[in-house]
Amino acid sequence: xxxxxxxxxxxxxxxxxxxxxxxxxxxxxxxxxxxxxxxxxxxxxxxxxxxxxxxxxxxxxxxxxxxxxxxxxxxxxxxxxxxxxxxxxxxxxxxxxxxxxxxxxxxxxxxxxxxxxxxxxxxxxxxxxxxxxxxxxxxxxxxxxxxxxxxxxxxxxxxxxxxxxxxxxxxxxxxxxxxxxxxxxxxxx
Amino acid sequence: xxxxxxxxxxxxxxxxxxxxxxxxxxxxxxxxxxxxxxxxxxxxxxxxxxxxxxxxxxxxxxxxxxxxxxxxxxxxxxxxxxxxxxxxxxxxxxxxxxxxxxxxxxxxxxxxxxxxxxxxxxxxxxxxxxxxxxxxxxxxxxxxxxxxxxxxxxxxxxxxxxxxxxxxxxxxxxxxxxxxxxxxxxxxx
Numbered sequence: 001x002x003x004x005x006x007x008x009x010x011x012x013x014x015x016x017x018x019x020x021x022x023x024x025x026x027x028x029x030x031x032x033x034x035x036x037x038x039x040x041x042x043x044x045x046x047x048x049x050x051x052x053x054x055x056x057x058x059x060x061x062x063x064x065x066x067x068x069x070x071x072x073x074x075x076x077x078x079x080x081x082x083x084x085x086x087x088x089x090x091x092x093x094x095x096x097x098x099x100x101x102x103x104x105x106x107x108x109x110x111x112x113x114x115x116x117x118x119x120x121x122x123x124x125x126x127x128x129x130x131x132x133x134x135x136x137x138x139x140x141x142x143x144x145x146x147x148x149x150x151x152x153x154x155x156x157x158x159x160x161x162x163x164x165x166x167x168x169x170x171x172x173x174x175x176x177x178x179x180x181x182x183x184x185x186x187x188x189x
Numbered sequence: 190x191x192x193x194x195x196x197x198x199x200x201x202x203x204x205x206x207x208x209x210x211x212x213x214x215x216x217x218x219x220x221x222x223x224x225x226x227x228x229x230x231x232x233x234x235x236x237x238x239x240x241x242x243x244x245x246x247x248x249x250x251x252x253x254x255x256x257x258x259x260x261x262x263x264x265x266x267x268x269x270x271x272x273x274x275x276x277x278x279x280x281x282x283x284x285x286x287x288x289x290x291x292x293x294x295x296x297x298x299x300x301x302x303x304x305x306x307x308x309x310x311x312x313x314x315x316x317x318x319x320x321x322x323x324x325x326x327x328x329x330x331x332x333x334x335x336x337x338x339x340x341x342x343x344x345x346x347x348x349x350x351x352x353x354x355x356x357x358x359x360x361x362x363x364x365x366x367x368x369x370x371x372x373x374x375x376x377x378x
Binding site: 010011012013016017020021024025028030031032033034035036037038039040041043044045046047049051054056057061063064067069071073074075076077078081083084085086087088089090091092093094095096097099100101103104113115116117118119120121122123124125126127128129130131132133137138139140141142143144145146147148149150155158159161162163166167168169170171172173174175176177178179180181182183184185186187188 | 199200201202205206209210213214217219220221222223224225226227228229230232233234235236238240243245246250252253256258260262263264265266267270272273274275276277278279280281282283284285286288289290292293302304305306307308309310311312313314315316317318319320321322326327328329330331332333334335336337338339344347348350351352355356357358359360361362363364365366367368369370371372373374375376377
């Protein structure tokens with residue numbers, strides 16, 4: 001059981017979780033976060049993102065270190081296959097957010113989880129990316145998310161647990177419903 | 190100039206790019222890809238994805254190695270801050286896909302690019318994730334994408350170049366328009 005005697009359930013400090021809920025309830029501005037990354041093209045399909053700062057709780061905050069993320073394409077898509085490709089990163093964002101949402105919301109309910117794993121698939125038709133058929137979308141046509149959970153709960157409670165991810169995950173909602181994206185382009189002086 | 194004498198423009202093999210376009214045009218099934226990741230929860234906000242196989246060109250293909258992706262949350266969000274969080278991964282997926290889309294489509298047009306960098310921000314209101322206000326969405330409210338490009342083209346052509354990303358990027362379209370997500374949950378036996 002991933003719970004210790006004091007305040008952690010599923011590795012989540014539930015006292016701090018309750019405090020966070022209370023603070024955001026009292027002062028909604030504290031709940032506004034802005035995450036950011038900067039990305040630099042290397043060559044071909046290779047590029048690299050860094051994330052260091054973000055805004056939250058009314059101030060600018062920093063990760064403990066600068067975190068680096070790489071991207072590439074497999075050779076069949078003309079890359080050098082040195083890193084996951086953008087669609088795989090999208091699936092990782094979704095998987096990680098759904099999992100963390102289940103873990104945190106279960107912790108808030110005092111439900112200890114033993115194990116969560118998931119497998120995700122995204123279908124894509126290159127006719128969109130290549131501009132060959134305007135009837136084919138560029139984006140993913142369908143994502144399939146399969147969750148496997150182990151916890152000492154009834155089958156019904158297990159289904160409830162699995163729904164906490166889709167019900168609360170920010171990335172699930174972002175990908176499911178879409179997000180407005182504003183674009184600005186300028187020349188490097 | 191990231192172009193060599195033979196067939197590479199922006200590090201992309203343009204002969205193979207033309208061949209790929211021709212093949213998908215002749216046999217649209219060859220353009221259908223399915224990307225996949227598996228994810229496993231570690232503890233708290235920490236989880237890990239792996240990607241090894243994908244389907245494309247009518248067969249099951251493999252990356253050269255199993256690629257690992259990590260996720261965590263910063264301490265202020267009750268994590269241990271060992272890796273980028275899910276929203277930052279979402280922004281990396283978007284940045285990397287928009288950049289690669291510009292690079293490939295510019296290569297197809299024979300336009301050599303010197304440099305691309307981008308900065309991305311996503312606004313999120315924790316009132317959604319915490320279930321405090323049903324009027325606040327769980328997902329990102331807005332994403333801002335700032336592109337900075339250097340290429341030996343006119344200002345007008347530079348704006349055209351920057352539009353190739355949003356026009357063709359699968360991840361841009363996925364996040365902008367949303368993707369249907371099917372969910373299956375089961376107990377680990």
